[in-house]
Amino acid sequence: MIVVHHLQNSRSQRILWMLEELGVEYSVKRYERDPESQLAPPELLKVHALGKSPVITDGDNVVAESGAIVEYLARVHGNGRMAPEVGSNDYNQYIYWLHYAEGSLMTPLLLRLVFVRIKTTKMPFFVKPIANGIADKVLASFVTPNIKRHMEFVDQHLEGREWFAGDQLSGADIQMSFPLEATLARIPALQKHKNVVDFVRRVQARDAYKQALETGGAYDYA
Numbered sequence: 001m002i003v004v005h006h007l008q009n010s011r012s013q014r015i016l017w018m019l020e021e022l023g024v025e026y027s028v029k030r031y032e033r034d035p036e037s038q039l040a041p042p043e044l045l046k047v048h049a050l051g052k053s054p055v056i057t058d059g060d061n062v063v064a065e066s067g068a069i070v071e072y073l074a075r076v077h078g079n080g081r082m083a084p085e086v087g088s089n090d091y092n093q094y095i096y097w098l099h100y101a102e103g104s105l106m107t108p109l110l111l112r113l114v115f116v117r118i119k120t121t122k123m124p125f126f127v128k129p130i131a132n133g134i135a136d137k138v139l140a141s142f143v144t145p146n147i148k149r150h151m152e153f154v155d156q157h158l159e160g161r162e163w164f165a166g167d168q169l170s171g172a173d174i175q176m177s178f179p180l181e182a183t184l185a186r187i188p189a190l191q192k193h194k195n196v197v198d199f200v201r202r203v204q205a206r207d208a209y210k211q212a213l214e215t216g217g218a219y220d221y222a
């Protein structure tokens with residue numbers, strides 16, 4: 001039986017969605033974030049050396065890294081679903097977006113999270129203007145322009161398309177859902193990208209997605 005080690009309000013929500021789309025049996029072990037640091041609890045270190053979520057166990061297999069988990073689930077439990085045919089053009093697209101989500105798109109989003117947090121962190125009054133100045137500079141010169149460029153790129157790709165790789169839902173859509181949901185929720189100005197907004201709406205309207213939300217519990221971006 002597949003066990004999803006699910007951290008509240010996290011990327012592992014999309015693994016629950018993937019499993020619901022596949023309709024395979026699984027169980028969920030829940031972990032709560034530390035309320036102060038938002039970090040995962042130490043028990044997750046017993047499942048995988050990095051102590052991050054998502055991670056799944058499937059018999060003796062321990063699979064970490066959400067892209068690798070999505071790819072594993074499609075390959076081992078998909079019976080031809082959730083991934084295009086190997087060797088097809090759609091398959092190349094599938095691999096691209098599967099990796100792009102964490103490998104490229106998440107980077108400026110995480111940087112934004114860090115620098116916005118610096119601006120809201122308590123610190124001695126004489127340090128605050130310097131810290132804010134550095135954070136504002138990095139956000140304006142590097143982080144925000146990068147996020148905008150990525151969103152334009154993704155929006156263009158989705159023009160005239162329902163899904164990221166071919167005309168069927170695939171693991172690429174599962175991977176892309178989290179960074180896009182997070183971006184639209186955190187930066188409302190980027191909701192001007194209608195193809196991205198429509199994609200997220202299509203995702204969130206699916207029965208499997210809704211079922212995964214019920215299973216996973218609180219999730220800020222739905």
Ligand SMILES: N[C@@H](CCC(=O)N[C@@H](CS)C(=O)NCC(=O)O)C(=O)O
Nearest residue numbers: 010011039040052053054065066102
């Ligand atoms: N690239 C990894 C990122 C894993 C990751 O950073 N997960 C976050 C949850 S969204 C986490 O476990 N955070 C808690 C911590 O770092 O302690 C993946 O996609 O699986």
